[in-house]
Amino acid sequence: MSICLKLMNKMSYRLMCLSALFTFNAIAQDDYSAEPLKIHGFVAQGAIDVDGSNFVNNDGELSFKLTEIGLNTSYQISDDFRFAAQAVFLNGGNRYNEGIRVDYFLMDWNAYSSEQWQANLFVGRIKNTHWLHSSTRDIPFARPSIILPQGAYFDGFRDIAVGGDGAALKLTYNNDEYGEFDFNFSRGKSPINRDDAEVILSKLAQGNIEHGLDAQASFYWRPVFSQWKFGLTLLDSEFNYKSEILDFFVDGRFVFQFYTMNALYEGEQWEFTTELLQTRFKTEGFYVPQFGQDNLGQGSSFQLRYKIDQKLTLISRYDIFYTDKDDKNGRKLESRSNGLVPNYFGYQHDAMLGFSYDFADDFRVNAEYHWVEGAARLNPIVLPNSLVNNKERWDMWAVQFMYWF
């Protein structure tokens, strides 16, 4: 009975969200002038089936935990000041916590504007716009596939990586000879609640993890009239774990640094994307007081898209990730853990094929199949679950329908 009531509550909640979205859409469609208030949103629901890992669930059954709903607003207060906010509801099973998040809630000050230069300062909760897909990672119709390459866009880090409370500076420069240049810099910290800590650290962690003020920067360049765009991104962050009296873990400190280089080619039918990344993951304490580890991880992804016509697009991608570039086969990891953590937790490679089909300007279906080798990007990463993830090779398929306005 209580299960039925819970299900009904969840259904009513989703129906309320949907009806609110359609109401806002009706308002938004009447907006034909330079109204200061803009409202946009999306709703997506899908099915995902994973065979051989706990990526979405522990039982391997078909799951409908592929729900993404979002609503945002922008209000132009004056020529130079604007307010913007977005809330999303996500349900991705083990990938991240089910629930509502405030993705951004910010004031935008257009500090300088000319034909060549733009300078904007954002203050509040800022979304991460540094990486190629970071700002659209949970916007179903604006990302290339349902599941993004986990080397760079690991879902377990979603709530930490998606943005934080702080400030960001965006500078754009246009040169008729050399092209378009973007420079972004931000500082912020992400609130991490108890549920987030469980996803990343495991249910055994009783203490609190706090995100220190991180620093991020990115630089993008598109040569004049070019179909290519190139980018560089940098992230430096630190996390501190404060254990409880009765806790499986002790106090600890984590340093996470992340550097990427990317290139994007946008042709009429062909599109090519690549991202190369290096991570530094330093751990002090946490497992036992004397513990110390400093790993350099590496990864890369290569993606091709082909637009058959205006409605149908094919996609293929290969994503490679190593937790430790000096232990690519994971043998040292297995040896250090006395065999408790199998070697395949040291890497994760994913080959993907899929397509998207547009039924209308605002209604699409995405479908994809993944062949995965390794378990380095399965939650919780600090205490790998080798009982459930007992296969080196696993695969999954997913289908998701999406509507936006």
Next chain:
Amino acid sequence: MLFGSPTIYAVDVITNITADTASVTTTQLRRIYSMRQVKWANGVPITIFVLSSTHTTHQKFCKETLHLFPYQLDRIWNKLTFSGMGIAPTVVKTEEELIKAVKSTTGAIGYIENIDEVSDVNLLKIDE
């Protein structure tokens, strides 16, 4: 260059009279439509009106005038809209609505095709 150097455009670019400009370059138009220039030279904020990305006129304008593909603009606008970093142009359904919106909105810019006479707007000359 992506599509060569067309000098005759099938699609005309119009602005509200407050934009106070008689001509633009292709690179300036790209800057405006990719939201990298948000004010006219006289300081008036630019408001952009577009047709849907599957509309023939929009596709012609993107490819022949801006030398961009419609999906590239969609991508830029979606990123701005759903990251909070900016706003996307306002989409209208028909060219008649677009003309009406440009006429009545300070600093507005839009495009039209196959419309012989249009009054009370600036028809811009496009320089390469």
